[in-house]
Amino acid sequence: MPSTLGLEACSSDKEQNMAELLKVENLKTQFHTESGVVKAVDGISYYIDEREIIGLVGESGCGKSVSQLSVMQLISTPGKIVGGEVIFEGKDLLKYKTHGPEMRSVRGAKIAMIFQEPMTSLNPVLTVNQQLTEMLELHLKMSKKAARGRAIELLGMVGIPDAQNRIDDYPHQFSGGMRQRVMIAMALSCSPKILIADEPTTALDVTTQAQLLELMKDMVERLQTSLVIVTHNLGVVARYAQRIYIMYAGRIVEAGTTKDIFGKPRHPYTIGLLKCIPRLDEEEGRKLVPIKGLPPNLINMPPTCAFLPRCSYKVGRCSKEPWPPLKNLHGQHYVSCYANTEVKDK
Amino acid sequence: MVEKHTSEIAFSEAPVRVSEWRRFRRVFFERKLVTFGLVILLLMVIAAVFAPLLVPYDPYQPGKGESLLQPSTKHLLGTDLLGRDTLSRLIYGARTALMVGFISVFTSFFIGVPLGIIAGYFGGIINMVIMRAMDALMCFPMLLLALFLAAVLKDYFSGIWVVIIALSIAIIPGYARVTHGVTLSIKENDYIMAQRAMGSSNTRVMLGHILPNAFPPLIVLMTMQLGALILAEAGLSFLGIGIDPPGAAWGAMVYDGYRYLANHPVLWLAPGIAIALVVFAFNIVGDGLRDALDPRLRGLL
Numbered sequence: 001m002p003s004t005l006g007l008e009a010c011s012s013d014k015e016q017n018m019a020e021l022l023k024v025e026n027l028k029t030q031f032h033t034e035s036g037v038v039k040a041v042d043g044i045s046y047y048i049d050e051r052e053i054i055g056l057v058g059e060s061g062c063g064k065s066v067s068q069l070s071v072m073q074l075i076s077t078p079g080k081i082v083g084g085e086v087i088f089e090g091k092d093l094l095k096y097k098t099h100g101p102e103m104r105s106v107r108g109a110k111i112a113m114i115f116q117e118p119m120t121s122l123n124p125v126l127t128v129n130q131q132l133t134e135m136l137e138l139h140l141k142m143s144k145k146a147a148r149g150r151a152i153e154l155l156g157m158v159g160i161p162d163a164q165n166r167i168d169d170y171p172h173q174f175s176g177g178m179r180q181r182v183m184i185a186m187a188l189s190c191s192p193k194i195l196i197a198d199e200p201t202t203a204l205d206v207t208t209q210a211q212l213l214e215l216m217k218d219m220v221e222r223l224q225t226s227l228v229i230v231t232h233n234l235g236v237v238a239r240y241a242q243r244i245y246i247m248y249a250g251r252i253v254e255a256g257t258t259k260d261i262f263g264k265p266r267h268p269y270t271i272g273l274l275k276c277i278p279r280l281d282e283e284e285g286r287k288l289v290p291i292k293g294l295p296p297n298l299i300n301m302p303p304t305c306a307f308l309p310r311c312s313y314k315v316g317r318c319s320k321e322p323w324p325p326l327k328n329l330h331g332q333h334y335v336s337c338y339a340n341t342e343v344k345d346k
Numbered sequence: 347m348v349e350k351h352t353s354e355i356a357f358s359e360a361p362v363r364v365s366e367w368r369r370f371r372r373v374f375f376e377r378k379l380v381t382f383g384l385v386i387l388l389l390m391v392i393a394a395v396f397a398p399l400l401v402p403y404d405p406y407q408p409g410k411g412e413s414l415l416q417p418s419t420k421h422l423l424g425t426d427l428l429g430r431d432t433l434s435r436l437i438y439g440a441r442t443a444l445m446v447g448f449i450s451v452f453t454s455f456f457i458g459v460p461l462g463i464i465a466g467y468f469g470g471i472i473n474m475v476i477m478r479a480m481d482a483l484m485c486f487p488m489l490l491l492a493l494f495l496a497a498v499l500k501d502y503f504s505g506i507w508v509v510i511i512a513l514s515i516a517i518i519p520g521y522a523r524v525t526h527g528v529t530l531s532i533k534e535n536d537y538i539m540a541q542r543a544m545g546s547s548n549t550r551v552m553l554g555h556i557l558p559n560a561f562p563p564l565i566v567l568m569t570m571q572l573g574a575l576i577l578a579e580a581g582l583s584f585l586g587i588g589i590d591p592p593g594a595a596w597g598a599m600v601y602d603g604y605r606y607l608a609n610h611p612v613l614w615l616a617p618g619i620a621i622a623l624v625v626f627a628f629n630i631v632g633d634g635l636r637d638a639l640d641p642r643l644r645g646l647l
Binding site for chain 2: 072099105112139183186
C-alpha cells in the first residue's frame with residue numbers, strides 16, 4: 001500500500017520540462033439507446049505529458065474506459081463521439097476517419113492499449129508469434145524474420161522465460177499473468193508514445209498485479225512511453241501515477257498530483273474513495289466507511305451535481321445550481337465541488 | 347532460481363500441440379462407424395481419380411448384343427439397355443458426383459463465408475441487406491431452387507456445369523448464416539477489440555482473426571453438405587437435368603434402371619446403394635469431425 005514518502009519522491013522530480021503529448025478537450029461520448037441518451041463521457045478534459053504516468057480512477061460505469069476508447073476512436077454503435085478534441089502531436093485525432101489509414105497508423109503504433117481480460121485478449125487460434133509479429137510487420141514494415149527476432153526479444157523483456165520456445169505456443173498454454181505480459185509486449189512492440197492500460201490488473205491475483213505494474217513501469221521508462229492507468233483501484237495508481245484524475249458519472253470531478261489527491265482530497269467522492277481503503281500505516285480501530293448508494297443512471301441525469309444524492313458534505317447551493325465547474329485550487333489541483341470540504345477528517 | 351524453475355516446467359509442457367493432434371485422432375477414430383465412413387470416402391475418391399485405370403470396360407461404349415445382361419463374371423454388375431457395363435458406369439458416376447460435390451461446396455464457401463463475415467462484422471444496414479437476401483434465397487427448397495436455376499441456366503452452360511452453378515447458389519445461404527452467427531459471437535471477444543486497438547484494418551481483422559476462429563463449424567458444415575450435394579445431384583440427374591448422355595451419373599442410372607424394376611434390380615440398386623453409402627459416409631465423417639474438432643459444437647449443426 002502507498003506510503004506518502006514514496007509519493008513525494010516520485011512526483012516532485014518529474015514535473016518540470018515535459019512536453020505535452022496528448023491533450024483531450026471537452027470530450028463527449030454518448031450512447032443512443034432505446035431508453036434514452038447515455039452520456040457516458042460528458043465533457044472531460046485532461047492531458048498527459050511525455051514519459052508521464054497518469055491515473056484515471058472511478059467506479060464501474062463512470063466512463064473511464066469509454067473515454068479511452070474514444071481517444072482511440074474505437075467506440076462502436078450505438079456509441080458516438082459527439083464533441084471535443086483529442087490533440088495528439090499537434091493534430092486532432094477526432095478529425096480522422098474512424099477506419100481511415102491515418103487513424104490506423106496511430107493505433108498500435110503511436111497509442112497502444114492493454115485490456116482488462118488477459119484470458120480473452122489474445123486470439124486463441126493463433127500462436128503468440130503470429131500475433132506479435134503481425135503488429136511489427138504492419139506498422140514497422142519488418143520482414144518476417146526480423147519481426148520474429150524482435151518478438152522474442154520483447155517476450156524476454158516482459159519476463160517470459162524461455163521466450164525462444166514459448167513464442168510458438170498458443171495463448172491457452174500461458175497463465176493469466178503470462179498472457180498479460182504477452183499483451184504488454186504486444187502493446188509496446190512498436191514503441192508507442194502512449195500506452196493506455198485499461199484496468200490491466202483487475203483480473204489477476206494480487207501478487208501478479210504487483211509484478212505486472214512494476215513491469216509496466218519499467219517498460220514505459222525504458223521505452224520513454226507515457227502511461228495512462230485506468231482503474232477503479234486507487235491503490236494501483238498511488239504508487240505509479242504522477243497525476244490522478246477522479247471520474248464520476250462521465251465527468252472529471254477532481255484532478256491533481258498524486259500527492260494532492262491522497263494528501264488533500266477535496267471532492268467528497270475522492271474523500272469517500274479514500275475512506276474505504278484499508279491502510280497499514282494507521283492507528284487500529286478506524287472503521288472503513290463505504291460510499292452509500294449507487295452511481296447514478298446515466299440516462300436523464302439531473303442538471304445538478306451527480307454525486308449529490310450520495311454526498312455527505314452537501315451545502316445549500318448544490319441542489320440549486322448546475323454541476324460545478326472544475327475550479328483550480330492551487331498548482332495542478334482542480335476540484336468540481338461547491339462545498340468547502342477542506343476538512344481534516346481525512 | 348524461480349525463473350529457472352518455471353522455464354523447466356515450460357519445457358516439459360512444450361509438446362502440447364502434439365497431444366492436441368493426438369486428441370483429435372483419438373476422438374475421431376474412437377467411433378468405428380466414422381472409420382468405416384472414412385474408408386468408404388477414400389475408396390470413392392480413389393475410384394473417381396483413377397477411374398480410367400480401374401474400369402473393366404469403356405463406360406460409354408455400347409456393347410453389341412450385350413443388352414441387359416444379368417450380373418456374371420464377365421460383367422460383375424451386368425449391363426444396361428445399351429449394353430454398357432454397369433460397374434464401369436458406376437465408377438465414372440463417382441467422378442461426376444465428387445466433382446459436383448466438391449466444386450459446388452468450395453464455390454459456395456468462397457461466396458457465402460465472406461458474405462456472412464461482412465454481414466456479421468459490420469452489422470447495421472449491410473447486415474440487413476445481405477442476411478435478408480440470404481433468407482429470401484433460403485425460402486426456396488434447395489432442390490426446387492436448383493431445378494429452377496438449372497432450367498434458366500441450361501441455355502448458357504453445358505451439362506454438369508448447370509448443376510454445379512445451380513447447387514452452389516442454392517447452398518450459399520447455409521454458409522452465410524453459419525458464418526454470420528459465428529462472427530457475431532467472435533467479434534464481441536476482447537481480442538478483436540485488442541486487434542483494432544493495435545491498428546489492424548477491418549479486412550485484416552476479418553481475414554486474420556475472425557475467419558480462423560470460425561473454421562471448425564465451417565469444416566463440419568462443408569463435409570455434411572458434400573453428402574447433401576451428392577444427393578441433390580443424384581436427384582437432379584434422376585430428373586434428367588445436368589449430365590448429358592452418354593455421361594454417367596448415379597441419379598440418371600437409377601432413372602434408367604427403374605424401368606426394369608423387377609427384372610434387372612441391379613441396374614437401379616447398384617447406383618442407389620452407392621448414393622446412400624456415400625451420403626451416409628459424408629454425414630458420419632462430418633459428425634466425427636465435429637466432435638473431434640470442437641467438443642463444444644456437439645449437436646450444434
